[in-house]
Amino acid sequence: MSSPPLVLDDFIPFRLSFTSNLVSDTIARAYETLFGLTIPEWRLIAVVAEGGITQAAVGARTRMDKVTVSRAAIALVGRGLLHRVHNPDDGRSHLLGLTDAGRELHGQIAPKALELEKRIFARIDPDEITRFVATLRRIDAITLAIGASAGEPGPHAD
Amino acid sequence: MSSPPLVLDDFIPFRLSFTSNLVSDTIARAYETLFGLTIPEWRLIAVVAEGGITQAAVGARTRMDKVTVSRAAIALVGRGLLHRVHNPDDGRSHLLGLTDAGRELHGQIAPKALELEKRIFARIDPDEITRFVATLRRIDAITLAIGASAGEPGPHAD
DNA sequence: CAAAACTGGTATCTTATGAAACCAACATGC
């Protein structure tokens, strides 16, 4: 009845976290030095660039804490990269959008991000990557289903 | 010459971080409520259980910051779960080991961790998991190789 | 339409994490 020995090195949640942190740190460093952006800020720009969206929606899509989103938004508005327009459908929320400056920054940063991604993943067989991402999504679904009955908080780095 | 559009949802570093955080948070919550342990503390116990080891070695294996390791060690020693013996080979470092209480706690926690792991990954085909972990390790190797020439800091959650 | 319950967003407080400075114990070179 005894369990198999637990070897941290083979413990999947550990491996997942390990790799994620490795990649995140590498990328975070690049964003920081290249554009002076934190991960949440970068995420916000990326999501808003895909179309006008409210903070709540950003939180839902990225799983960032709403406080984190709020702070990132304030910072970016302060830097003139983001603007808000009153949401006609809901007086509480504002629709976020990129300013010209924001759009321009996004124009610079997006290719850079894709390049970074490529630098890491280019050496891996495309099929393998496809399967890998599919597995990630599967894990998401399962974990969300489990977490729904327990607790379900949030993230940080890329 | 224009890049493909960047969709955050398909950006692999984001997906990786997303899933990692999801899993980490679920597990962290369990450790916290069940055993009053933080992730670094739990990691420390897991690694030390595999054999006497110094803090520096823990840091190398888990990629935890040495400060984080230090704090976790202090906390666990304070709780009587860990003890240190002078390292005969090096007067600066101590060898960490589990106390009886620590060993007992580990005996409880390890199966629980494996069970949690199982709960998430049991529904996925074993081959798929094997490939998934292999890809994680491949990404580690690549990222480390890249990061070696740039920056290379540390982690947090499981 | 007023009271109750809810939701988007922000301000405040607490805690976790990393950077940097620091101390002690090695290791080398001379």
Place this chain on the structure above:
DNA sequence: GCATGTTGGTTTCATAAGATACCAGTTTTG
């Protein structure tokens, strides 16, 4: 044996993140 540099570990300080409480608008229900 002693200056110089390095490494294990802790303390201190700055900051990022989440929990909580809160406010202002919104929906519900009676």
